[in-house]
Amino acid sequence: ESKSLKLYLNSFANTRFASREAVIKTIASDLAQVAGAPVDVRVMSMEEAARAAVWDDHGDSVDHLDVAFEHFEYRPELLFTEQGPERNGALVSHLLRSHCPVTNQPDWGTVQVRYTGAEISPASFLRYVVSLRNHQGFHEQIIEQMFVDLKRQCAPRHLSVYGRFTRRGGLDINPFRSDYEDLPRNLRTIRQ
Known part of the structure; x- marks a missing residue:
């Protein structure tokens, strides 16, 4: 049953495995037993x-x-910019995870940030994304909060934040927040 499989796979959240083979062996063994x-x-x-x-x-x-991770609780102060000239940049992470405020189940997603301004430190962005792991919020709230945090901490002249979350109940939820560009085409990611 897909929901029980989803819950099983989500039980590995924040678990580290020694190798891809260790992941495969664990899942294959558990599923074969069931x-x-x-x-x-x-x-x-x-x-x-x-x-x-x-x-x-x-x-x-x-x-x-x-990057070493120390924070798994929401920490917008982890974001900062690098020294240097203004640039057009784009950062992507497939590691976005937050928790549904109703069910407390994890929601997984991909986030794309496009900006014009001082270079957003890639390592700081990754630490920030991971800091949302235990944060509760609906998909739209998470992307809006990321937009606000990036504006406040990094002050880009232009900013877009696009979230591509795994499907819930057969529905795609892909919030987009921008102060300079139109909504991109709605194409699915590999995780959707």
Whole structure:
């Protein structure tokens, strides 16, 4: 049943595995025990999965930065800019997670930030995204809060924040907040 599988997979939130093989072995073993038969599990990296994606994130992914995380509670003060000239930048993370304020279940998403201004530190952006892991808010509230926080902490001249959340009840919820560009085309990400 898809809901129980979703809850099972969400139980691994904030869990670290030694390798992709360890993830596959754990999930295959657990599901085979429930199904009473062998189960084939495949885990793809975002790069492997992206080959089939229809939405192109058009930005620099921060997900592979070698960053230590200390905060899993909402911390907008983690955001800062780098020294240097104004630029047109785009940052993307597939690691956005927050909690539904009604059910307290995790909501997963991809966030794209496009801006004109001082360079937003990629490491600070990644730490900020991860700091939302235990934050409660509806999808629209999370993207609006990110927009406000980025404006306040980094002061870009132009800013767009686009959230692409995993589906709920068969519905896509993809909030977009911008002070300079129109809503982009509504194409699904690999996770949707």
